[in-house]
Amino acid sequence: MLEIQSLKKLKAEVDCPGSKSYTNRALLISALAEGCSRLENPLFSDDTHYMSVALNLFGAKVVQENEGFTVTGTGGKLRAPGEDIFVGNAGTAMRFLTTFSALAPGTTILTGNERMRERPISDLLTALNALGVSARSMENNGCPPLEIKGGGVSGGKVEIAGNKSSQYLTSLLLSAPCFKGETCIRILGDLTSKPYADLTLDIMSAFGVRVENESYREFRVPANQCYQARTYEVEGDWSSASYFFASAAVSGGEVAVRRLNPHSPQGDKQFLFALEQMGCGIEVSEKKIVVKGNPLHGININMNTMPDAAQTLAVVALFAKGKTTITGIANLRIKETDRISALANELSRLGAKVIAGDDYLEIEPGVYSGAEIETYDDHRMAMSFAVAGLKIPGIKIKNPKCVDKSFPDFFERFKKLYE
Structure with missing residues (x-):
């Protein structure tokens, strides 16, 4: 006390x-990029630690050094993690890694602490299943722990509710450049926390990926794009x-x-x-x-x-x-x-x-x-x-x-x- x-x-x-929102996005994007990125002035915290540890399990190499992160990316070619991924109560890590896991071959288990196992994520699971991914709540209550069976995502059209969390949209957007085809995400209802969507589009653009935003009603990620490794100041x-x-x-x-x-x-x-x-x-x-x-x-x-x-x-x-x-x-x-x-x-x-x-x-x-x-x-x-x-x-x-x-x-x- x-x-x-x-x-x-x-x-x-x-x-x-440094911004937690930007740091976790930058870490995940750098892990998907081809080559080595340097993240300067990032936030070092429990939430960013959980994210960096998880990305290493998928085959990226995230190293904390000289008050920054060095991230050697995978070029979108992930490996299946050899163990369950625990993210504590890090909501951004859980949601962003849910779609990210679909890019890895095999089965990924995402879990967290007691409160995380009470936090709903069913809307994102529904969207992933609509894209052909097997994604489920292991206790059938719409909350973690999650089982994701990955191996690539074809892309296509998908709908997601906008009134609960903008992080569901961000999760899809961040990994969409590594899908096999163009992805179109339609928002049902009004999108909550729109600035977080702007933040996501901003950092995706900084790493070389273009997203078309149709008045926050529809987001289109054209095919054949790849994140470019770079030095990035958070x-x-x-x-x-x-x-x-x-x-x-x-x-x-x-x-x-x-x-x-x-x-x-x-x-x-x-x-x-x-x-x-x-x-x-x-x-x-x-x-x-x-x-x-x-x-x-x-x-x-x-x-x-x-x-x-x-x-x-x-x-x-x-x-x-x-x-x-x-x-x-x-x-x-x-x-x-x-x-x-x-x-x-x-x-x-x-x-x-x-x-x-x-x-x-x-x-x-x-x-x-x-x-x-x-x-x-x-x-x-x-x-x-x-x-x-x-x-x-x-x-x-x-x-x-x-x-x-x-x-x-x-x-x-x-x-x-x-x-």
């Missing part, structure tokens, strides 16, 4: 770690930066974050504009992003395009005048934990007035007192409520090590706020 020390006002500069993670921006907002102080791309397609970049709506001052430049805290007021906001920042904003709402309503967050219920329920529990524990719905939260300020915060083994719960501890004395974070999933040195960097 870690107690967070409250702070009256702060002025600090911090460096942002940009900073806007989700990770959100905790430092929020620290400025709740303390009335000023925080500058370096190593961010102000032109990034990452959806959590929009968190800046949410803070601006609430009253913060924002300064954006190529070298750093600065947030200045001012008196805050509640807002109504749809966070469908930035779901990973929803917990951070919910904590900021504790210190705003009036009610804040966060909508468009239904998929938070199938993340590392049911994040809507977790937020309602812990915000209420501190003294806030909270109403939780299927896809929304309403938060009104209350009279606060310190508490032991349950993290539910969710990295984003730990980091978000650390921010609350800057303002509310006596907050203790249970299982702070859960941040290893995406930001292992978070609390070391968080200490810079006190310097």
Whole structure:
């Protein structure tokens, strides 16, 4: 358990770690490329570790060295792994590797921890079966562990629901250049978290693959394309930066974050504009992003395009005048934990007035007192409520090590706020 020390006002500069979303995509793409790629400024975390270990089992050679990864690719010619692949609670690794496994001859078993075995993936399995792949939930409940019988994918037309997770689409897109023919993916309903699809198309293009995007309704991957090995610098993670921006907002102080791309397609970049709506001052430049805290007021906001920042904003709402309503967050219920329920529990524990719905939260300020915060083994719960501890004395974070999933040195960097 870690107690967070409250702070009256702060002025600090911090460096942002590499993006988890970009790192895992870059690792998988480099494993499919022909030749040797160098990934600079990647994120080293539990999730990226699970991905790199799995890719080695498929025949790629992923080596961590000199603060980066060197990846010797397979040219799309994978080997069957000689053992079950365990990914802990790494949702991106599980989903991306599900389609990737179909390229390997033989049978692949993908499994994870107890929470991963509760996280649904049936829509992706249905799509793969429609493409001729034998892909099934081994317990017939639509969740891992999964059995994938691979040996190549012909390509063709396939439909997938867009309203649950954009990672299903990304899983298909990332491996589609290695399918035998052209692939057309039609989205049923509205696509959730569209910026993550933009991020996927951005990195595929960087490695030499073209995808045609028809207004997020249909994605076409032409045949006879191959990823080109290259040196690739992973940009900073806007989700990770959100905790430092929020620290400025709740303390009335000023925080500058370096190593961010102000032109990034990452959806959590929009968190800046949410803070601006609430009253913060924002300064954006190529070298750093600065947030200045001012008196805050509640807002109504749809966070469908930035779901990973929803917990951070919910904590900021504790210190705003009036009610804040966060909508468009239904998929938070199938993340590392049911994040809507977790937020309602812990915000209420501190003294806030909270109403939780299927896809929304309403938060009104209350009279606060310190508490032991349950993290539910969710990295984003730990980091978000650390921010609350800057303002509310006596907050203790249970299982702070859960941040290893995406930001292992978070609390070391968080200490810079006190310097």
